[in-house]
Amino acid sequence: MIEAIGLTKRYGAKTAVDDLSFQVRPGAVTGFLGPNGSGKSTTMRMILGLDRPTAGYVTIGGHPYRSLPNAPRQVGALLDAKAVHGGRTARTHLLSLAQLAGIPARRVDEVLGVVGLQDVAKRRSSGFSLGMGQRLGIAAALLGDPQVLLFDEPVNGLDPEGIHWVRNLMKTLAAEGRTVFVSSHLMSEMALTADHLIVIGRGRLLSDMSVTDFISANSADFARVRVPENAPEEREKLTSSLIEAGGSVMSEPDGALRVTGLPLPRISDLAHGADVRLWELSPHRASLEEAYMRMTQGVVDYRSTDDAKAGLLEPPQAPYGAYGDAQGGYGAAPGYGQPQPAEAPQQSWYAPPPPGQNPYATPGPAPAAAPEPSPADAAGTKTSEDPR
Template identity: 60%
Template sequence: MIEAQNLTKTYGAKTAVNDITFTVRPGIVTGFLGPNGAGKSTTMRMIVGLDRPTHGSVTVNGRHYADHSSPLHEVGALLDAKAVHTGRSAENHLLALAATHSIPKRRVHEVIELTGLQSVARKRVGGFSLGMGQRLGIAAALLGDPQTLILDEPINGLDPEGVRWVRSLVRSLAAEGRTVLLSSHLMSEMAVTADHLIVLGKGRVIADAAVADVIGGAARASVRVRSPQASVLASTLASPDVTVTHVEHDLLTVTGLDAGAVGDLAARSGIALHELTPMNASLEEAYLQLTNDDVEYRTGSSARDLEVTR
């Protein structure tokens, strides 16, 4: 279990993490989300003792990370897959980590097999692809068979098979009763992997709830409507609380009414419908709505922003 109480981190005048309190519980996969600059990386670094909180505290399995006599047996972390001596082989890197905790050599071989590194185990890490580097980072996190896992962007650089493997891995670890904190920018993957979400925005917790509750609370469901009288239907449905978007000449997306209400209005107006399909809100839509006011770094809104002055 990971417990943060009033956790705060400042760098001079910059507040990276602002008085956040949360609990990551065992037995479920907790997704850790937020825009760039929201404070996720700083929070994870404080959990494993790489940064010292300015105020507040965070514990893993009831103790501060530095107070654990054998931290690799308590928490495994993948924060930076590139934090490896590039001249070492994958096997030697893991053996060196294992030696710090008297972890037997057979465990090194177990995590190499588990992460699919057998064919490259004796090759230098400097020649690894991004995906292989991620697998090595996951192997290191699993080395001590810890009860708590912290994985920052573990599927970055992985192929579809690797993504599916990570999804299965974290789900199985949670099913064993372990605590899993998973960070990713891929909302589609988080939607099918995580049970619970903690969302940061500008250093604060802006959501701490089950995935279904985050989607239901931050995004309104839409209805896909096809009609030969689409323009007339759009005028009929128009109101301050309803948004109607023309997708094609005969196809609308309606937000703010459910399928039954759209069908009833169309029937009363004598408008024929060729399609009426409820569209559930996605995690991506919910996330974007939830964090809209907390995005620190925005891209330009038009091609003009990309022009080069000569």
């Protein structure tokens, strides 16, 4: 088990982790969530003794990591898949780690098979793709057959098959009674993998509960109700009945009704009593991503603004304010003070028009006249263009 008590880490005036307390219990996959810059990586580094806390402490099995005898046999971690000497082969890298921890060499070949790298064991890691590097990092974490495992973004760079494999691996490790602590930004994957969630924001604990409880606590469940599209009077009649019964009704973009405050059986009874046909009556539960976004919306440090594309949506200025027309004259530029036909397609200026249809093209210079033949040419001197 991992236990943090009052864990705090400051870097000068910046507080990366602020009085953080939690437990990661064995037998379950615990997801570690939070926005960028929330302190997740710093927390995992303190768990592994790579950073010293400014205040508080964290233990693994009741002991600080630095006090564990032969720690690689008890704790496995993947924090940075790129932390590998590029000149070493996959097998040599793992073999060096095994020798430092007193792990038999045969275990190296076993974990290479577990992560699917047995066929590239003799290739230098510098030639590995991002996904292959992730697999090698997971192999290093599994090398000592530890009871406690920490993974920071373990599916980064993996293809769908690899993501599915990591998901099943995490669940299998937890089912064996191990402590599995996984940091990830992929909410959809955490929803399928994690049993419990620890969520932090700006270094502070925001939530410590099961996935199911987290979604329920940070989302509003509602019912989706749909009536025939060609029966607006039935929609109005049902809406009135639902509101009179104490429900709240909102229109969805696709035409359905979002109903809160009433259970599904009550909605069905009200529709039946109002003689309204229902095409849909279904419960909606928010996703983990929706619940997470709702909880962390106030602790996000990096927010995007709308791209106004200032200066990009206006047509470019024509040279000298003139445009050539089909007759070789000059007229007003299309779109400058003249209304466009309703059926004219609207096109951004940076999208090139079809060849020969550029309305902004100016007439090019007339082709130069052919030069007068020189006396040598007139006398029949052979030139480079003379087929003879």
